[in-house]
Amino acid sequence: MSADLGSALHARGLRLTPQRRRVLDAVRALGHAGADDVAEHLAREPGSSPVDPSTVYRALAVLEEVGLLARTQLDRRGPSFHAVEHGGHLHLVCEGCGQVSEAPSVLAASLAADILSRNDFAVDTGHLALRGRCAACREQ
Structure with missing residues (x-):
């Protein structure tokens, strides 16, 4: 490398x-x-x-x-x-504990296509961070 x-x-x-x-x-x-x-x-x-x-x-x-x-x-x-x-992937960021996990960027393909058709805006799903709460934080 x-x-x-x-x-x-x-x-x-x-x-x-x-x-x-x-x-x-x-x-x-x-x-x-x-x-x-x-x-x-x-x-x-x-x-x-x-x-x-x-x-x-x-x-x-x-x-x-x-x-x-x-x-x-x-x-x-x-x-x-x-x-x-490391490749394109979605970043799943927990707002409770701060943990960052990953998901394949292909999971956002339909969302990106919908945004493109409705808003004429191309989303870069290879560098997309989604915020939410992980399973452990949702249980608390």
Whole structure:
């Protein structure tokens, strides 16, 4: 995968830096992660040098720009990122406990088609976050 990272960056005239590689690896390890989550993950890596939070923010932006990360707004704090090879999926965000689970984006296909026909608006179901309550929170 670092060849993909290097190729994607070089195609845009950008360099492959150790920080960019570490940020991408952290997002892949975490699944869905905000900038603070990535910075905390990198700070806990044994034997590695710390990465400044501003470097994490810049690396996330560059990795999104070259198409290796996708951004989703899972909560009101800030964007969450996931690796694009993770594929398109719906994000199911519990407003009770904050748990994020996933569902296949194909489940929203009929909704997206209905919105397109009624409103002439194409919904990107690959980055859709749906808020609600998980089973455990509904039982409470």
